[in-house]
Amino acid sequence: MDRQHIRVPEGYFDDLQARLSAIPSSQHAAVVRPWYSRLAPYAAMAACMAAMVVAGNFILRRTAPSGPAYDEYETMLSSELIPNTDPYAIYHDSDDVYEVSLEDVAEYLIASGTKVDHISFIIDE
Template sequence: MAKRCGIQTPDGYFDSLQSRLVSIADEAPSVRKVGFVRKVAPYLAYAASLVAAVMLGSFILRKTAVSDSEIPAWEENLVAEVLMSADPYAIVFEPESVNP
């Protein structure tokens, strides 16, 4: 039996504890097996919300992405210069509208 090490209990405590515990079976909802669908439902919900978050994120990114025609010409020059200094073998095609 467990060591008591100075801890006391009221007289008759464990008898009353047993009675209260036994009544759990009467008072608790009847136990029934959880079906497969109910078991996986939370995981399906997580997966669905993850997919929804990815789709929403993609949608937002597509809507807010800056198209090439919106990039000012001077920024294109800057990129081209930086690219050339970073990688001498990079081939940069300058658009016809940009002055060399």
């Protein structure tokens, strides 16, 4: 090794050999594990998922709207003071069935300026 002119600390190579010789025994200690240790990562994942579901459910229940303020909101929504943005309510009939009577029709026609003759024709029909 004369071609490189580098020294090492005294006793380094003896120490190095001792450390390297310990590799097999250190690897043995790492490898010998009980059979159920292989299941540990999957059990941890399942526990995390369960914790997320429970915590999420708890938070959603706690933050779900309720109380007098929410009741007032519902009333305002139904009286159309604030727009109803629920797609289902927009595209589907309401549960409350509102039947239009002939009187309602006549009133509407009179208000819109329809001639009386036409109105009586429709009513008689």
